[in-house]
Amino acid sequence: MRYVLGAKCVKCGKEYAAVPDLTTCTCGGILDIQYDYAAIRRDFSPKDLAACSDWSMWRYRPFLPVEERSSPPPLRVGWSPLYRADRLAGELGLNTLYIKDDGLNPTASLKDRASALAVVKAREAGADTIACSSTGNAASSLAGNAAAAGLATYIFVPARAPKGKVAQLRIFGSTVISVDGSYEDTFELSKAAIGRWGWYNRNAAINPYLSEGKKTVTLEILEQLHWQAPDYIALSVGDGCTIAGAWKGLKDLYAAGFIDKLPRLIAVQAEGCCPLNRAIQTGQPWQPMEENTLADSIAVGVPRNPDKALHAIRESHGVAVNVSDEEILSAMRLLGRTQGVFGEPAGVTGTAGVKKALELGLISPDSTVVSIVTGNGLKDVQNGIKAAGEPMLVKPDMDALLEAFARRGICPATSTRKETAHE
Numbered sequence: 001m002r003y004v005l006g007a008k009c010v011k012c013g014k015e016y017a018a019v020p021d022l023t024t025c026t027c028g029g030i031l032d033i034q035y036d037y038a039a040i041r042r043d044f045s046p047k048d049l050a051a052c053s054d055w056s057m058w059r060y061r062p063f064l065p066v067e068e069r070s071s072p073p074p075l076r077v078g079w080s081p082l083y084r085a086d087r088l089a090g091e092l093g094l095n096t097l098y099i100k101d102d103g104l105n106p107t108a109s110l111k112d113r114a115s116a117l118a119v120v121k122a123r124e125a126g127a128d129t130i131a132c133s134s135t136g137n138a139a140s141s142l143a144g145n146a147a148a149a150g151l152a153t154y155i156f157v158p159a160r161a162p163k164g165k166v167a168q169l170r171i172f173g174s175t176v177i178s179v180d181g182s183y184e185d186t187f188e189l190s191k192a193a194i195g196r197w198g199w200y201n202r203n204a205a206i207n208p209y210l211s212e213g214k215k216t217v218t219l220e221i222l223e224q225l226h227w228q229a230p231d232y233i234a235l236s237v238g239d240g241c242t243i244a245g246a247w248k249g250l251k252d253l254y255a256a257g258f259i260d261k262l263p264r265l266i267a268v269q270a271e272g273c274c275p276l277n278r279a280i281q282t283g284q285p286w287q288p289m290e291e292n293t294l295a296d297s298i299a300v301g302v303p304r305n306p307d308k309a310l311h312a313i314r315e316s317h318g319v320a321v322n323v324s325d326e327e328i329l330s331a332m333r334l335l336g337r338t339q340g341v342f343g344e345p346a347g348v349t350g351t352a353g354v355k356k357a358l359e360l361g362l363i364s365p366d367s368t369v370v371s372i373v374t375g376n377g378l379k380d381v382q383n384g385i386k387a388a389g390e391p392m393l394v395k396p397d398m399d400a401l402l403e404a405f406a407r408r409g410i411c412p413a414t415s416t417r418k419e420t421a422h423e
């Protein structure tokens with residue numbers, strides 16, 4: 001790993017060699033991978049990327065902690081689209097908004113970025129089995145990416161995990177342990193099992209390589225914006241690994257001279273489960289909270305990466321904003337109706353937060369904002385229907401259709417078309 005210097009504890013500063021099965025510091029602190037930015041700057045520039053035809057997260061290899069000889073895993077992860085969302089921006093009264101749809105990754109969430117990296121590191125460690133606990137998406141992404149690479153998986157999820165995500169796990173051939181308890185209970189059981197059987201550990205925050213995979217989302221956003229930093233990047237926060245990774249990517253680009261300005265982060269949590277944002281808002285140390293939100297992916301009462309996440313929000317002069325479940329469901333409809341993007345509840349929470357931050361005057365309407373949709377709506381169809389309702393049901397008959405329209409006040413106008421040239 002030409003550009004990796006090692007790993008450093010964010011709590012006590014102790015340094016470690018970057019071995020593939022690195023976990024946490026002996027003090028319990030989370031490790032952070034360190035790079036030689038001067039060397040990256042010397043060898044690698046936006047020009048190289050402009051000439052690169054690898055349309056995946058692996059186009060950023062100099063910024064990734066993998067051995068030169070390691071080949072990327074089979075599934076295509078990353079290079080998700082960044083849409084300019086003018087219609088939605090107009091409805092929100094915001095100058096410029098972009099939507100990064102990370103629900104278009106192979107297992108339909110941003111977690112694929114971390115799991116792809118975990119698969120490479122597990123292979124480098126010579127492991128044949130990987131395990132994790134997850135609210136759902138880390139699990140399904142690990143299961144899929146590991147299946148494609150021929151590795152076995154043991155996956156621990158809380159019993160509340162949405163059916164779509166559990167179906168993915170089963171289809172990808174994982175051994176699934178559905179834990180009758182909270183995410184906290186699930187995490188603790190997985191930890192004990194990993195300790196007992198020695199599987200490669202893909203638990204959020206424990207494994208410092210995962211954030212390095214996640215950071216490719218901001219590397220991409222900035223490349224897609226031609227290295228012009230937006231004012232804000234908004235995303236939902238659960239354990240805090242994603243926002244910490246997003247910030248790491250931005251800082252990497254800044255340190256390597258790819259950008260000359262750092263965006264501010266908008267950290268969005270659910271009102272019913274916002275331990276990290278509450279710490280930001282009150283200036284007090286974080287405290288556990290109940291997991292009281294329908295956005296299962298961010299229903300994290302005991303965040304696993306509080307230090308890195310709080311540091312990222314603070315260092316970016318970020319904005320912390322909480323949204324209700326109603327606001328999350330409303331953002332699902334809004335993104336779908338205005339942009340054709342269908343996110344799961346935690347997937348659209350960032351966008352709900354942008355709307356709320358504007359309403360609260362926390363960000364200026366003149367801003368340029370990128371909102372990351374972190375997971376696809378098809379993973380959690382039940383909440384999609386909850387957000388948008390059931391369709392009308394009619395007998396296969398024109399009179400029945402007319403009656404159903406009349407009952408709902410729908411007056412379809414005859415479609416007008418421009419003259420089109422016929423062949």
Ligand SMILES: *Cc1c(COP(=O)(O)O)cnc(C)c1O
Pocket residue numbers: 109110111137138204236237238239240241242243297298300344346347374375376
């Ligand atoms: C995991 C996840 C998040 C939050 O990421 P953390 O690292 O837990 O903060 C947000 N949205 C979706 C869809 C996720 O799967």
Ligand SMILES: [Zn+2]
Pocket residue numbers: 009010011012013014025026027028029
């Ligand atoms: Zn330490």
